[in-house]
Structure formats: structure tokens, C-alpha cells
Amino acid sequence: xxxxxxxxxxxxxxxxxxxxxxxxxxxxxxDLFATGDVASAYxxxxxxxxxxxxxxxxxxxxxIGLTSPAVQRQLGxxxxxxxxxxxxxxxxxxxxxxxxxxxxxxxxxxxALVLGAGLPHPQSTVADVIRxxxxxxPALEIVxxxxxxWDISLVDTIADNASCGLFVLGGAPVPLTAVDLxxxxxxxxxxxxxxxxxxxxxxxxxxxNAAVWLASTLAAMGDPLRAGDIVLTGxxxxxxxxxxxxxxxARISGLGSVRVGFAAPEQGDQS
Numbered sequence: 001x002x003x004x005x006x007x008x009x010x011x012x013x014x015x016x017x018x019x020x021x022x023x024x025x026x027x028x029x030x031d032l033f034a035t036g037d038v039a040s041a042y043x044x045x046x047x048x049x050x051x052x053x054x055x056x057x058x059x060x061x062x063x064i065g066l067t068s069p070a071v072q073r074q075l076g077x078x079x080x081x082x083x084x085x086x087x088x089x090x091x092x093x094x095x096x097x098x099x100x101x102x103x104x105x106x107x108x109x110x111x112a113l114v115l116g117a118g119l120p121h122p123q124s125t126v127a128d129v130i131r132x133x134x135x136x137x138p139a140l141e142i143v144x145x146x147x148x149x150w151d152i153s154l155v156d157t158i159a160d161n162a163s164c165g166l167f168v169l170g171g172a173p174v175p176l177t178a179v180d181l182x183x184x185x186x187x188x189x190x191x192x193x194x195x196x197x198x199x200x201x202x203x204x205x206x207x208x209n210a211a212v213w214l215a216s217t218l219a220a221m222g223d224p225l226r227a228g229d230i231v232l233t234g235x236x237x238x239x240x241x242x243x244x245x246x247x248x249x250a251r252i253s254g255l256g257s258v259r260v261g262f263a264a265p266e267q268g269d270q271s
Contacts, residue, residue: 008032009040012159013047019146025103028147030155041158048161049084060230061085063141064214065162066154067204067234077154080204082214083162085230091142091168093258097242099265102144102165105242107260108235109188109196109250111181111207112139112169119215119225129211132225135173136181138255140188140248141232142166143239167232170258179254182206186236188250195248198237207233 012029019026033040049059066072066080091097097105116134144165147156157163181200188196204210210233218224225231242248245264251257 009043009047012040012044013051016044016048016146016160017051019103023100023103025146025148028151028153028156029159030153033155035155037155038158041155044159045083045161048159049086052086056087058087059084060087060090060228061232062214062218062225062229063162063164063167063232064204064210064234065157067210068202071235075152075154075157080210080213080234081154081158081162082217083158083164085164085167085232089164089166091166091260093168093171094260095168096261096263097142097166099244099263102142104145104150105165105262106143106239107188107190107242107248108141108143108239109186109198109237109252109258110139110141110235111184111200111203111233111252111255112137112167113207113211113231113233114173115225115227115229115231117227120219121224122216122220124212124215124219126208126212129208129215130176132215132227133176133211135175136179136255137173138170138250138252138258139232140168140250140258140260141235142168142242142260167230168258168260169230170256172256174255181208184236184255185253186250188237188240188248190240190242190246190248195240196237196250198235200236203234203236210234 015026117132142165184200247261249259
């Protein structure tokens, strides 16, 4: 499909950028494009990311979204999507997200892969991915939407960098020889209460399958995964809404745990 006119891409990118700057979510951008215009949505994403790469800010990897069949059905799609991970999106394990940093955060638990080699082939295989992966980590993705009330279609979420907010990586690397990623079990708690659970097979029938899709897709687009890249492979279970004062912890069998908190606003701060 041919991408939409430059003006529509620019308008959508500016609306999303302004929402991020102001902290006020914007209306959906999908009406600027034809229904299902994925090419234009990725053009918006690229424009937004490229314009944000100032100072020391850099791309450190990619996230995969829409790996759950239930979420795909909800948005009427039959494939995942992807977004960029930026250096200032990383939150330390056990760290705290400052109040007002995000607009409408939700948390999901994932398997992260860190690459020791690039994946340049448009038809990557599971074997290619296994050879390229240096180690795996438990991860939390803090998704966020610049679109008001999470009123998103596929075009909206792709344009909005696949609804990426922040991410947290566990600190104990695990080689793939020591864990069966398809068979891992995940439990995520909020304030000690279980809010999500799932398994590796709930993520596109295994996180390695998700990584194969991403590697092949990016290579075909001329922007392949590179050594050192972080890959968030997709949610292992349902996401949970995050509110100020919440603390989340995910435990993934064979990989360990990862934790993050959300600061409460200071007294008198209504943000």
C-alpha cells in the first residue's frame, strides 16, 4: 500500500509529539489515513523517532506488540507490530517511574533477548535467532498511549511507536541453553496481589517465534537488528493498569524476577 501524503504523516507525527510534550493525550490519528494503512503508520513512527534522537538519545532495540491472539482479534489484525526502544526509556530493575512521566501507563511482563550478533536476513530462522542471542532476561514493558482513552486501532498504535513507554530489564542474564522460553511460566503482581499470569507459549507460540518475525520484518525493510540490540518479545499475559504508588513484580520461571514502582505525586501536585 502506498503511504499517505507527506502532510498527513507530518500532522500525525506532530499530534503525537505534542501529546508527549504536553502530557495531554490526543485524538486518534487513524482518520488521517486509509483504513489499515500500515505503511503510513510506520512512516509516522519513523518520523517521530528520528526527530527525537537528540543529544545522547539513541535506539537500543525494538519491542514487539500484538503477539497475543486475543489482542489481535480485538484490533482485527493477524500479525504483530513493532516499535523502537530508546536509551532513555530504560528504568533500572527495582527503580521508580517519576510521577507524570507517562500519560496512561499499563504494565506487562515479557521475555527480553539481548543480541550478540546481527540478524540481516529477510528470511531468518529460529536457528539464526538462537545463534544471535547472547542471553535472555525477565522484563517489564510499561506501555503507554499518546491517544486519548487508549482508543486505538492498528494504525494508531503503530504510529504511536507501538504504544511503547518505558521498559525494565532484570539483572541476571540467562543463556538460551539454560531455559525453554516456550515453556516458561509468568506471574505478575501489583502490591503483592496477582494481576497477570501466562506462559511463553502465549507469546506467538513462543518468544523465539516473535523474534524471528521481527528479525525478518526489519531485515526486509532494510533496517535489521544489530549486535547489542534489546528485543522485547511480547507480553506473556494480560497487561495491568498502573497508578501512582503501585509496585509491580514479575516472576518468570527459569529467568528470575524484575520489579518497578510508580511514584505517587508530591502533595499539591495534581499531575
